[in-house]
Amino acid sequence: PENVGVLAMEMYFPKRCVSQTEMETFDGVSAGKYTIGLGQEKMAFIDDREDIQSVCLTAVQSLMEKHNIAYTDIGRLEVGTETIIDKSKSVKTCLMTLFTEHGNTEIEGIDTTNACYGGFAAFSNAVNWIESSSWDGRFAIVVAGDLALYASGAARPTSGAGVVAMLIGKDAPIVVERGLRGTHMEHAYDFYKPDMHSEYPVVDGKFSNTCYIRAFDSCYNRYMTRLAKQENKEKPSMDDIDYVVCHSPYAKLVNKSFARASYNDFLRDSDNEKFAALKAFEEMSYADSLENKDLERALMGLTKAGYAQKVGPAAYAPKQIGNMYTAAVWAGLASLVSEVDSETLLNKRIMLYSYGSGLAASMISFRVRSSTEEIKSKLNLRQRLDERTFTKPEEFAAAMKIRENTHNACDMVPTGSLDSIATGTYYIEKIDDKWRRFYKRK
Template sequence: MKIGIDKIGFYAPHIYVDMNKLAVARNVEPEKFTIGIGQSQMAVAPVTQDSVSLAANAALEIIDDEDREKIDFVIFGSESGIDHSKSGAVYVHQLLGLNPHARAIEVKQACYGATAGIQMAKGHIALNPDSKVLVLGSDIARYGLKTSGESTQGAGAVAMIISANPRIMELEEHNVYLTNDIMDFWRPIYSDMAFVDGKFSNEQYILFFNKVWEAYKEKAGLQLSDMEAICFHLPYTKMGLKALRTVLDEASEDVQNRLLYNYQASTTYNRNVGNIYTGSLYLSLLSLLENKEELQDGARIGMYSYGSGAVGEFFSGILQPGFKKHLFVEAHQQLFARRKEVSVEEYEVIFEETLPKDGSDIELDITKDPAAICLSGTIDNKRQYVNKLR
């Protein structure tokens, strides 16, 4: 039985800051941001969007009434959770009006959460072939204004429906994973900002990739030449390229050129959204599928997932016949076209707008947020969400 990605969509906030202008404001050469780390724009989350609303908006785009009935498991991968107890999946389940007879959980392991969710989903589908699983990767990357990590911030969510007989990608069985207890990136529960050892994290990202790639080749009996493209978790778009370059000499010049060319297509969306943690790998996959017109049915796509702390995994998937018909290309083009640029000054004000930390009630103005699903405030320490389509 084939199991894999039946639908995939994403959502990013309606505002962004230009990285050239941010560089100038921070007295940094613009090329350090646009070429050095490979970012052009950074999505900015207004206070009316959090990890729950971003995920719900991403899923709203792809689900239909049949999905609402058949989805009996919602897995919410995030490191930007809003509650230490209640899962973001429960909120999304209600906001989307899904079948009440469903499981709903939140999964956490830095940027690896959504990948873990997909593997759990595969097991569920194997036991329940007629059901569907909604897997979400939703995050807001925050390091603070004028910090070394500021240029790698971002916000957004990816939603995927995992099912039997998938229409987009069958996920193969040659998964290889690796865990090691390291401190390259972390966020203690008392902090709303992440801590990162940037140089160490980059080194570990590449080290983990090399180790799981070597193990994958042995387990699957496949080589670089068998990959049409490799998609990477992208904290910034240059990171995946650094890892890819470490193995390119294993392949012929033609294969190297193909992988490098397709890598660029896989970074288009990430370059203009920024880091979305758990969703970054799958935003890269979506970018490849929607921006590389020459992709053919039956092509094998490699995928490298990395979550600091750290867990890494390499796996692959096969594009299904007619997969292009099941993408939401026009909707995503419109999403980017409708976004509004804000100045660096406006971005700084928006960044500092947060919910009260003392539990005070607050009503937020959601009329300025065009998203269908918004955070409208808090009452009695409870977040309030609105689905404008209801």
Template sequence: MSRPSNIGILALELYIPKTYISQSDLELYDKESKGKYTIGLGQTEMSCIGDREDINSISATILLQLLEKHKICPSQIGRLEIGTETIQDKSKSIKTYLMSYLQNSYNIEGITSYNACYGGVQALFNTIAWIESSSWDGKLGVVIASDIAVYEKGPARPTGGVGAIGILIGPNAPLVLDNLRTSYMEHAYDFYKPIPSSEYPVVDGHFSVNCYLKALSQCFEDLKRKTGVMTLASLGDYWCFHAPYHKMTVKAFFQIASDDLSSRLPHFDAKDKQSWGIVNEYLRPLWNEKCEKATRLGKRVGNIYCGSLFMSLKSLMTFENIEEGKSIVMFAYGSGLAASMFRIVARRKVQMDQGILMDLGKRVKLNVEEYTRRMSVREKDYERKGFVPIDPIRELAPGTVYLDRVDEKWRRFYKRTENTPKL
């Protein structure tokens, strides 16, 4: 078999649930000051689900959406890997569950890559390496990055979200990883899920921001060192950041701008407020040009953990024509911690596709009382067996896989809503 070239992203799809809440409603409900979530976090809406969807179902929904939209048969797939931090049956990977949707195809490598918010990136790296390796079977790879991001009542709850990304990977792709990449891994308890019987994490928010920024700076410095003279501007035409909430991506951009300026301007001190204020003004247009479009979907969907960085890329592809030769720097961060910075280059023009905006437009807004009720049901269901979910199926979008029942042995059975064409 001849060696493949230009291995990368052939297609990227995003599934968002049909229900959401408004962050300003949540501010009111939480009796927080106006703007705390909408301005402070920079989030306007947050996707949510009830008891009809779980990590298996949203992963299945995006897998089917990806295959159907791009007319891919299961027999064309040689590898399927999931990146997630959401656990359903501890030992059984989501990948094995998804095999039930790939009828008559069994020789498909890959399982689940696991680390808070980071698994999707490792799955992407693994799948590209597989295609480059001597073990490649000539078929396509699929990466699913999916998570349900939910927090207990309190300050972290507005940083939740739900979503799943499906990525089709193969040779001769329009978006190719150019091997300029680096990682930063460290042991940290900034965010983790040590309570077995709870879906919620334990979070040290302030520490986690510092971990994120430290990993970001380390990766940025390492890439600059590897490339010699490259700067923020020359390293990438666009920048996509992992986005636990919008304001974190703004922080990220200004952090590396500050790192960059401090190292290049001999008398510049980012900690000097006046100098920083002046420079800051000049940085806003740079932010708008390089980053802002990639953050638009995230503001309306929330944090989707492993899919978040790829949702940023999807957002960029929704609002920008990416011209041939343009580069996108991607920064992945998963608490605990695992981080990577890597670069994608457009080998040909990628025309903007605003299809996802239709899905956003068709969503149903829940009031926060109803959202809170649904979260309580999820809390109760977390350890339950032998039950039928109660939330209405009519609320799900066409083509959504949903939980039909859980039997007395905790086995989960799913169905799918009718898949009427969206266009």
């Protein structure tokens, strides 16, 4: 099969969100820390009425309905998530309820986990299946979703929640380019979830940022080496890329990664006039380059216009929602498709960087082969984001408390109000004394 890629996309995010400006006041930090320092605007949240299965059920059913997809046309369903509610039973098996109802129980694929990377791994599995001898001719669905929650403290303003569900198949409008992907994996304790009694990660924030940037450098250089070979280019660079989508824990880190690409380009082409502002940093050691604020400032200045054009559209939705872990990078792609009109996107190359702590990272690119208009109009992202309920930080903190109190509980009925659940959304009706979860759709 040719032109394998993304045929349709749907996104679910919670109805409620808080403003990061109000969070700054509520947390007693200096004005601008979350909005300028982290680059975030709003943060979506849920209470105990929703869990990873309910939000994925909502996203998948909505994808099927909006794009009029037959349940029997799906041959593979992959879930990428790091929101674990069961050490054995996958989220995928719960999503099977939607397909069993329509007589389809022959669907391969299962959950994949490694921090925010699981969504990319799921996507990769789906694409590989279609390109392999196991393929039975049907579509694949990839679901990337998480409830991104942090204990109160410095990381909490980088919380969020969301799911992206995608239809994957041949002859897609957004096609994966072959032969270019770059990957970097290693062992690191930058962000992990060893405590089964808590939903919160153990996180070394600063270290996780450095890990993210180091993995970016590595993937970017591997990608560029392959691009140089494939397209017979001596000095491949960001000029060969039209749009960039990066995993977004918060927007500022994405901005810094994009800036960092130019540092890597400079090291490959240091006599180029366009990098004159970086000449002073030519001899710097790699370790110093990760820490040096003067270099970072020079790079941010040099790439300011490029950021607005190539990254800005993908940054929009993640800024309005917050981190979504596995979903964040796909939400970036959905955002890009929503923010740029389909004629402009046509024939353009989109670079995508997925990072998951621990750590695993990959970089690929897409080529836009045909109109993305239908994806854009059905996502209807801007309007849906604007129609959310804007609540107070106190309500967010209370919702986190409720989740802490009910984490791992059985024989319980959630107390979160159904008013906070939008029509068409799945919610938890109850969890029985054997920890079995029952869902309803509002």
